[in-house]
Amino acid sequence: MSPVNSPMRVQATDADSQPERTPQLEALYRNFEQQLLIPLWTEIGELMPPHPASTALPHLWRWKNLLPAAEQAGELVPVGRGGERRAIALANPGLGGQPFATPTLWAAIQYLNPMEDAPVHRHTQNAFRFVVEGEGVWTVVNGDPVAMRRGDFLPQAGWHWHGHHNRSASAMAWIDGLDIPFQHYTDAAFFEFGPDEVDTRQAPERSRSERLWAHPGLRPLTRLGPTPATPLLAYRWEHTDHALSEQLALEAGGDPVTVEPGHAAVRYTNPTTGGDVLPTLRTEFHRLAPHTATAAHREVGSSVFQVFDGTGQVSVGEARWTVERGDLFVVPSWQPLTVETESGLDLFRFSDAPIFERLHLDRSHQEGIHA
Amino acid sequence: MSPVNSPMRVQATDADSQPERTPQLEALYRNFEQQLLIPLWTEIGELMPPHPASTALPHLWRWKNLLPAAEQAGELVPVGRGGERRAIALANPGLGGQPFATPTLWAAIQYLNPMEDAPVHRHTQNAFRFVVEGEGVWTVVNGDPVAMRRGDFLPQAGWHWHGHHNRSASAMAWIDGLDIPFQHYTDAAFFEFGPDEVDTRQAPERSRSERLWAHPGLRPLTRLGPTPATPLLAYRWEHTDHALSEQLALEAGGDPVTVEPGHAAVRYTNPTTGGDVLPTLRTEFHRLAPHTATAAHREVGSSVFQVFDGTGQVSVGEARWTVERGDLFVVPSWQPLTVETESGLDLFRFSDAPIFERLHLDRSHQEGIHA
Amino acid sequence: MSPVNSPMRVQATDADSQPERTPQLEALYRNFEQQLLIPLWTEIGELMPPHPASTALPHLWRWKNLLPAAEQAGELVPVGRGGERRAIALANPGLGGQPFATPTLWAAIQYLNPMEDAPVHRHTQNAFRFVVEGEGVWTVVNGDPVAMRRGDFLPQAGWHWHGHHNRSASAMAWIDGLDIPFQHYTDAAFFEFGPDEVDTRQAPERSRSERLWAHPGLRPLTRLGPTPATPLLAYRWEHTDHALSEQLALEAGGDPVTVEPGHAAVRYTNPTTGGDVLPTLRTEFHRLAPHTATAAHREVGSSVFQVFDGTGQVSVGEARWTVERGDLFVVPSWQPLTVETESGLDLFRFSDAPIFERLHLDRSHQEGIHA
C-alpha cells in the first residue's frame, strides 16, 4: 500500500509550499530519517486531503465468475482445522494485494460441500452471512443451529463460538461480511479454536434465538437491558420482503415512508437497542421499484453491495456497471453512488457506518444538500 | 387523603422521641402554624417510613360486575365532546375517593356502542388500551386507524391525537391504562380538543404503523433514531401468544429462558430503543403453565393486573383472591405478590416502573434475595 | 387535599357536557360508588386540564421570620434519635396542610446549636444543604466530614449515611432541600437508622470528596464511569461566585454567554455525567446585574428560590413581592415568573425538572416562544 504516490489523491500541498532543498535542509532531512522522524510539511497533502480520497477503488465482482471459482475450491480444497473455512475474499485493486474489499470491510464467498462441516472457533471480528441462493447449511452459534436460506441475513457477533454444517445433498455458497481489515489495522483481534466438529448436527426450522427474539416489539423478561450485538441470529427473508413490499404499498397510498420515490429500504437492527446489529457493521436491504433512479449520495465510510434480485445500472465515482443477481460491488468512502433500474432491483448492503457514527466522524452529502 | 392518621403506616417516630408539650412549645407550634411551617420531628415517621407503606390497598374488581356497569352506562350516558369518553375508573379504597387505581396509575373500563364514535383529543398523559374480549372498534391515532381485538395491546403515547370508532354491530369494552394520577399530582398535564368526529372511519386489518414497524428487527431507513415512545401502535395477540408458547417450549427443552419454572413472560417494548413502550408505563404479559406457583416478589412502584385467561389464586400482602377472566387487581408499592394456578393463567400487567428506574429509585426483593 | 372542588382549577368540562341526572343515572352512580368506580366524564375537567393548574400557590417565607422561629426551636426542641433533625418545613398553603413546599419538593430551615450533633441515618430521598449565612457545621457523609459555609451547596444523594456536627461556639442555620413529597406520594421511600453519634468529629477545611473530585475536567482513574448522583460533596461559593462574575464580564466584552442581558446563571452538575447533581433535583445559582429584569418564563414542574444577596421584585402568577436576603419563595408548575432588581440580586434555585425531563414531560414557555 503506497498511497503517497497515488494519482487519485487530491493534494492540498503543492511543490510551491515546500522550502527550497538547500544542502542544510538535505542534511536535516537525513538527520530526521536517522531519528525516525518525518516532517508534516512534506506529507500534509496526502495525509490531510480536502475530503476523503480513498486508495480503494470502485470494483465489481460478478457472481457468474465467483460461484464457479468457489465450486472449484470445493473440489480441490478441504475444510478443516487450520484453514478453518473455505472462504474466498474480494481483494480491492487499490489496496495493494490485501484480501480486503475496503480498508475496513472483508467480503468473501464461502462454500460448503454436501454433508461437510466447518470447525468451531471464535474471534473478536464481527461477522454475518447473507444468502443469495441455496439452502441446506446450518450455522451453529454457541450451540444454537440456525438454518440458512435464500434471502436470510445471519449476524454473528464477535467472540461467539460458531461452526457450520451442511445437512443436505447439495453444496451451498453464501456471502460472509466481517470487520477483519479494521481489526487487523487497529490491532484489536483475538482468535480461539473450538472443537474440530460442530456441537450439534440438529437441523431445526427455527433457531432457539428466533423462538426467543423474533416477535415484533416483545422481549423475554429474562433478557432485559441492551446488549452490544443483536441476540437475534436470523433475519428471515419473508420478513424483509414483507417490510419492503409494505413500504412501497404505503408509498403508493400516499404515505411518504420510502427513502425517495420508488426506493424502499430497511435496516437490520438489534432489538435490545434499536441500533445497528453489530458494533462495527451496518446492514441494510434496499428495494428499487421498476423505473426508479436514486439521487447521487456520498458518505464517509465504505460499503459493499450484493444484488439479490433484478438488474440495474450502478455508478460509483467514475465506474459504471450493469449488475445482476449475485454481483458484488464496492463503494469507497466519499465516492458518489447512483443506482437505476427498469425492471426492479433488490440490493443487500453492508458498511462500516457505525464506526464513524460512534466516533462522530460521520458525514454525508446528497445532491448538493450537505448534512 | 389523610395518610398521617392511617393505621397502616409503619411509624419510625414514636411518642417517646417527641419533646414534652410545654406551654412554650405549644406557643412555638402556634407560631409555626401561622407562618405555614411544619416541623419534621412530628412528621418524620409518616414521611420517611422504613420502607414504602402505601395508603393504596390491594383490591380486586371482578369483570362480571364491571362489564354490566359499563353496559348500563352504555345505555344511559352518551359519548361526546366534554365528557370525551365513556370510561369508568377503578378507585382504590385507600386513596380517599379519587379515581386512581394506585397513586400513579389510572385503570378504567371503556365502552363504545355499535356505530358510536369517541371524539378526537390529545393529552400529555401516556395511555394504552388492552382488549380482554370483543372487537369491532378502531382507535384512530394521528389519522391511522388501528383495529382492536381480543389480546391486542395498543399503546397511545402522550400528545398524539386520537379518537375511536365502532364499525360493528356489537358494543365493545376494553381496558384503558394511563398515568393520569402521576401527571395530576406532579402538575404536568396538558390537554387539547380535536375535531368532534374521528378523521377517518376506515377499518383496515392492519394499521399503517404496523405495516411500517411490525417486522422483527427491521426498521425503515426513514425512521431512524430513538423516539421516547414506541411508533408501533398495535402489539397483536398472535405474536404475544406465540412468544409465550415458545418460552414454555424452550423451557421444556432444557433452555432456562423463563422467569421461574412454568412462568413465561414478555415485555412490550419500543423497537427504537428496546426499552419500555411509554416513558412512564411498563407493560407485560405473563403466562403461568398449569401447576405453577410464583415466588413472592415485591418492588418499588405499583401495578395493575388483568386476568386474560384461566383461573388462579392471587395474594397481595394480606389479601387473597381467586381470579378469573377479566378480573383486575392492584398491587401497591412494596406489597408482596404471589400467584398460583392449577389450570394455567394468562395475565396482562402494567406498572409505573419506568418512573422509578429513570430516577434511580427502583428496588425489588424476591424471596429473601435483595437486589 | 380536595382538588376536585378547587375553584382554581381550569375546567375543561362544563355542566352542559354532563348527562341529565335521571333516576336511572342516579342508580348507576350509586352502583359505581358501591363498586369503587368513578366515571371519567364527571372528573375530566379537573383531571385533564388544558394546562397544569397546580393547587400549590405562589408563596413567600421571609428569612426575618424563619430564623427566629428556628432559634426558638433551638431552645425548646432537642435534636436526637427519632426526631432526627431540628428541621422546619415550608408548608404550601395550597397543599392542604402537608409539610410540602410544592407537590414534589421539601424545603426546610435546619438549625444546630453550638457543639450539637444530629444522629446518623440514611434514606432514599435525595437531599442537599444550601447555606445562606453562618458556618461551623460539618455534615459527615459516609464518613467524610464536609464543612458548610455561606454560599456553599452541599448535595447529599439518596441512601448515603449522614449526620451533622457543629464544632463551633455559634449556632448555625441552613436550608435543606429534598424530594420527600415526590417519594412520599409515589411510595418509593426507604429509611434506616445509623449510629446515634456521627462517625467523626473531624473538621477539615476540605472534604475528601473535594480533594478527589473538585479539579475542573479531571477524574481519578479509579473512579471512572457515570454515577447516578454527583460524587462531589461540596460546591464552594468561591467557584460559584467566580463563574457568575466571569459570565457577566464576558457578556460585557461582547460574548453572549448569559441567559439574557444581565442575567448570569450556572447549573450545579454531576462531573461524571455533566447532568444534574441528583436524579430528581436540579439546582442552580442565578445572578442578576443591577438594573436587570428577566423575561416571563413558565415551565412544567415547580421551583423553590432563596435570595442569597441583594434585593429585587419577584412576580409569580398573581403574586408580587419585594425580596431580600434569605427569603424563600415558591413557583408552582406553569406559573409565570419574572424577577427584576435595581441593585443586583443573587438567587439560589432548586426544582424537580429532572423528573420531567427523564420522563419526557418537560415543557417550557418564554414570552410567546413555545418550546
Added chain:
Amino acid sequence: MSPVNSPMRVQATDADSQPERTPQLEALYRNFEQQLLIPLWTEIGELMPPHPASTALPHLWRWKNLLPAAEQAGELVPVGRGGERRAIALANPGLGGQPFATPTLWAAIQYLNPMEDAPVHRHTQNAFRFVVEGEGVWTVVNGDPVAMRRGDFLPQAGWHWHGHHNRSASAMAWIDGLDIPFQHYTDAAFFEFGPDEVDTRQAPERSRSERLWAHPGLRPLTRLGPTPATPLLAYRWEHTDHALSEQLALEAGGDPVTVEPGHAAVRYTNPTTGGDVLPTLRTEFHRLAPHTATAAHREVGSSVFQVFDGTGQVSVGEARWTVERGDLFVVPSWQPLTVETESGLDLFRFSDAPIFERLHLDRSHQEGIHA
C-alpha cells in the same frame, strides 16, 4: 507495510493445514489472482492471530535529540500556508516508513519561532497540544486565544478553526497528538484552509473557554447538553498537579484512591459528559511516587507517553529504557508495560482507547487478572 511476511506475527495457520499444491490448485490460485480474489485459508494466521500482534514496535525518542532537530527546522523551514505547521512526526519503525507513532496515533514535536504565526485551518482530525517546557505561544481556537505553558494540556476538537501565534521573544516547542493515522486509514478526513493569519494576536492569561468552563461541577445555563468534544480548551498544570498530589496525600491517609500503591492518575474529561475529552483520543496524567513500580498491564489499543518530569525505567514488551524529561515512547497494542522509578516520575499519556470502547473491542489484562 507487508505484515504477511512479518516474523513477529503469531501464526495460527501452519503449513500442515494447507492443501497440497497440485497443478490444479495452482491453476485455481492463478484464477483467483486474475479475479482479484484471495483465499482465507492461506492468510488466516496473519489476519486472525490468537491475540493482537502489532507490526508497530515499542520505540523511544529522546527529547535531547528531538528538540535540536526541531530547532534546526526552526532555522531552515518557514511556517506558512501549504506546509501549515512546523511539526515533525515520530515514525514507528514497524510501520513501513509512514509518519505514524502507532497505526492510529500521530505524535509530533511542533516548533514556533519568536513572533511567528501558524496559519488558520480546520480538519476533522482530533488534536491536542501538551507542553513539556516553555511558554509564549497562544493557540487561537475559533477566535479564542489560549495560552500554552509547561504542564498544560490543550485539546483541539475536530473541525474547529485554529492557528497559533508566538507573542514572546523565545521560540517554543510542544507536542501535538492527533488521530491522523486512524482517519487516514479509514478515509474519514476533511481539511479546509482558513485565513493566512490568526484572527487575533491577543495574549490573555485565561481563554474565554476557561472563564466559562473551568469551574468544578458548574455549567453555564446557556451551554447545556452533551457535546462530542470538550468545550474546555485548556487544562492547566496547577489543577493537574494538585489533583495528583491530593491523591497521593489521600492514599497516605489510608484512602485507597490511587490506581495501585504510589501510582496516582487522572483522566482529562469532557465536562459535558464526564467521558473522554475527544471522541477518538484518551488523555491522562500519571504520577509515580518515589520507589514505585507498576504491575505489568496490557490492553487493546496503542499509547504514546511523554515523560514530564523525573526519571525511571520503562519496559514495553522486550524493550527496556531509562527515561527522562521530554522523552516519548510508544506502547503498541497488547504489549505489556511496566514502569518503575526511584526518584518519582510524572508521565503524560495519550491513547486510542475511546475507539475500542465505543466499538466494544476493548480488552485489558493486568498481572494474570483477565478483564
